[in-house]
Amino acid sequence: MADQKLIVVLGATGNQGSSVVDTFLKDAAWRVRGLTRNPSSAKAKALSARGVEVVQADMDDVSSLSVAFRDANAIFVVSDFWGIYGALAQQEKGTGEKPLNLLAGETEFQQLKNAIDAASQVPGLERFILSTLSNVAKWSREKYTHVYHFDFKARASAYIEDKHQELWAKTSLFQAGLFLSTFVDSPSFMPRKAKSADISQIADGTAQFTTTMAPDVKLPWIAAEEDTGPFVKALVQEEPGKNLIAYREWATLREMVGAFQSASKTKSELVVVPRDEANEFLPPDLKLEIDEGFLYFEEFGYEGRDDATIVHPSQLKTPPELDTMEQYFRKVDLSRIFSA
Numbered sequence: 001m002a003d004q005k006l007i008v009v010l011g012a013t014g015n016q017g018s019s020v021v022d023t024f025l026k027d028a029a030w031r032v033r034g035l036t037r038n039p040s041s042a043k044a045k046a047l048s049a050r051g052v053e054v055v056q057a058d059m060d061d062v063s064s065l066s067v068a069f070r071d072a073n074a075i076f077v078v079s080d081f082w083g084i085y086g087a088l089a090q091q092e093k094g095t096g097e098k099p100l101n102l103l104a105g106e107t108e109f110q111q112l113k114n115a116i117d118a119a120s121q122v123p124g125l126e127r128f129i130l131s132t133l134s135n136v137a138k139w140s141r142e143k144y145t146h147v148y149h150f151d152f153k154a155r156a157s158a159y160i161e162d163k164h165q166e167l168w169a170k171t172s173l174f175q176a177g178l179f180l181s182t183f184v185d186s187p188s189f190m191p192r193k194a195k196s197a198d199i200s201q202i203a204d205g206t207a208q209f210t211t212t213m214a215p216d217v218k219l220p221w222i223a224a225e226e227d228t229g230p231f232v233k234a235l236v237q238e239e240p241g242k243n244l245i246a247y248r249e250w251a252t253l254r255e256m257v258g259a260f261q262s263a264s265k266t267k268s269e270l271v272v273v274p275r276d277e278a279n280e281f282l283p284p285d286l287k288l289e290i291d292e293g294f295l296y297f298e299e300f301g302y303e304g305r306d307d308a309t310i311v312h313p314s315q316l317k318t319p320p321e322l323d324t325m326e327q328y329f330r331k332v333d334l335s336r337i338f339s340a
């Protein structure tokens with residue numbers, strides 16, 4: 001349709017971006033261009049088969065972004081701190097003066113600046129949505145200064161405000177809450193069958209979550225691969241200038257485990273481990289990054305609760321209707337978790 005609007009989606013093959021693709025594909029008023037570094041990957045081909053215009057672009061290459069953003073009415077930008085960290089680790093970078101997580105943050109910041117600079121040049125752009133996170137150093141008043149996967153994203157949103165006023169006037173910020181998928185997919189976070197001397201307990205299959213996070217602090221929980229699209233659609237349709245903390249439930253870790261128990265019908269428990277005894281397998285830079293991050297959530301709020309610009313989903317004009325955490329966990333394959 002000639003009068004369709006165009007949304008360009010970075011990270012279209014990933015959790016957040018794929019959800020944005022799914023949502024906008026369902027709306028005949030929009031056509032979708034999905035960006036990837038590798039259009040011949042299985043995920044990229046699957047997007048093409050569903051009617052997505054797949055275009056090659058790399059956030060390290062601003063000219064590829066300028067071409068890929070052409071004619072966009074809306075752009076969704078997400079960056080991948082952990083992917084960058086993993087790639088740098090493989091190249092055995094970070095053994096010099098700078099720790100690897102700082103290098104990863106600086107790379108992520110440059111990639112986001114590339115996307116922002118390219119978007120600022122798109123003549124007909126109406127809405128720019130940046131996936132970002134809160135500024136830990138700022139909202140903790142410099143108490144925690146090593147949570148780079150948050151802070152460099154926050155610096156990117158500040159960069160738009162400082163350097164690209166015209167783009168800033170079209171921008172809304174999307175802060176994704178904690179991914180529920182992490183707690184069923186990641187070896188460091190997913191539950192295990194309880195290690196107990198009591199054989200009946202093992203047979204009973206108690207699901208034991210182990211954490212260093214405070215168990216009774218309210219946190220934003222999102223199913224990024226399902227909820228990002230509905231939130232981004234609301235942000236595209238509403239007036240710009242929003243700074244959304246996006247979640248399907250605002251709940252404690254203990255409540256999240258309770259939702260897992262109800263959904264899985266498996267006795268589930270949360271074991272809180274002292275920080276000193278946990279994550280010893282992590283390199284020191286990441287242990288500090290994770291420890292400071294969890295302390296920040298506890299003391300200053302995941303979203304930086306003193307940030308007066310924060311908007312919660314219920315404050316949107318058209319808050320999306322999302323499933324619950326329990327509904328999410330009902331879809332989880334328990335045998336996969338317990339055999340891991």
Ligand SMILES: NC(=O)c1ccc[n+]([C@@H]2O[C@H](COP(=O)([O-])OP(=O)(O)OC[C@H]3O[C@@H](n4cnc5c(N)ncnc54)[C@H](OP(=O)(O)O)[C@@H]3O)[C@@H](O)[C@H]2O)c1
Pocket residue numbers: 010011012013014015016017035036037038041057058059060078079080081082083111133149176177178179180182224
């Ligand atoms: N886990 C959590 O609880 C949580 C919470 C909030 C925010 N986050 C943030 O979420 C981000 C990751 O987002 P996600 O989970 O949606 O992504 P993801 O599923 O890990 O996938 C990464 C996406 O980024 C694309 N990508 C990576 N490097 C690229 C580059 N140089 N140029 C173009 N595209 C590139 C990949 O595309 P191709 O491979 O196809 O090129 C892929 O689509 C991280 O920065 C993390 O900090 C995580």
